[in-house]
Amino acid sequence: MTCHICVNCGGQYSFASSPPSHCLICEDERHYVGKNGQEWTTREEILGKYENQIKCEENGLYSIRTEPQFGIGQRAFLVQTSHGNILWDCISYLDQHTIDFINRLGGLTAIAISHPHFFTTIVDWSHLFGDVPIYLHRDMETWVLRPDQCIHFWDGSMKDLFDGKLKLIHTGGHFDGSQVLYWPEGASHRGVLLSGDEPQRNHFDGSVLKAHFSLNQSGI
Numbered sequence: 206m207t208c209h210i211c212v213n214c215g216g217q218y219s220f221a222s223s224p225p226s227h228c229l230i231c232e233d234e235r236h237y238v239g240k241n242g243q244e245w246t247t248r249e250e251i252l253g254k255y256e257n258q259i260k261c262e263e264n265g266l267y268s269i270r271t272e273p274q275f276g277i278g279q280r281a282f283l284v285q286t287s288h289g290n291i292l293w294d295c296i297s298y299l300d301q302h303t304i305d306f307i308n309r310l311g312g313l314t315a316i317a318i319s320h321p322h323f324f325t326t327i328v329d330w331s332h333l334f335g336d337v338p339i340y341l342h343r344d345m346e347t348w349v350l351r352p353d354q355c356i357h358f359w360d361g362s363m364k365d366l367f368d369g370k371l372k373l374i375h376t377g378g379h380f381d382g383s384q385v386l387y388w389p390e391g392a393s394h395r396g397v398l399l400s401g402d403e404p405q406r407n408h409f410d411g412s413v414l415k416a417h418f419s420l421n422q423s424g425i
């Protein structure tokens with residue numbers, strides 16, 4: 206029994222003795238099935254074959270990417286607040302080096318995901334960082350590939366996290382349940398919006414927001 210990961214989109218499924226016959230994410234019209242058909246791996250199988258690059262983008266904000274690219278080429282961000290750290294979006298590859306690095310930054314207090322293309326191995330991340338809660342908007346529930354008690358669904362248009370240090374905003378977008386993360390104290394209190402792959406506003410004439418929108422321009 207293992208949790209199979211779709212090689213094409215990086216999404217991880219529940220424990221099973223054999224891989225799923227289909228991938229919900231890849232067969233959806235917003236993605237595609239790879240040219241070799243559906244291929245599967247496991248987190249254990251890819252350990253040591255990739256490396257996560259962790260970069261401090263600015264005070265309290267780290268980006269995490271996997272090299273060489275895995276899945277859709279997702280990236281994650283770690284945001285530090287006085288109430289703890291949140292992982293915004295997620296990547297499939299998680300090794301001990303990454304765990305140790307994040308623990309040196311204070312570990313994780315919560316995880317939140319913009320939309321299902323970033324579900325990757327969220328449940329593993331939660332379990333390996335002390336079963337921290339994963340916050341998803343309720344409208345994403347039907348897309349969850351690996352249900353788990355650590356996933357918490359919220360309803361409505363906005364949810365405060367960490368006593369309002371962070372705010373999840375339900376925007377819709379690539380998926381009905383798409384959400385963005387607002388960090389009011391980011392960028393020296395000018396505020397940072399972490400937008401997943403929400404519509405980009407390249408014309409936006411505010412340097413801070415523009416900088417962070419461009420951080421998110423991974424096109425996924």
Ligand SMILES: [Zn+2]
Nearest residue numbers: 211214228231
């Ligand atoms: Zn897939």
Ligand SMILES: [Zn+2]
Nearest residue numbers: 322379402425
């Ligand atoms: Zn997407």
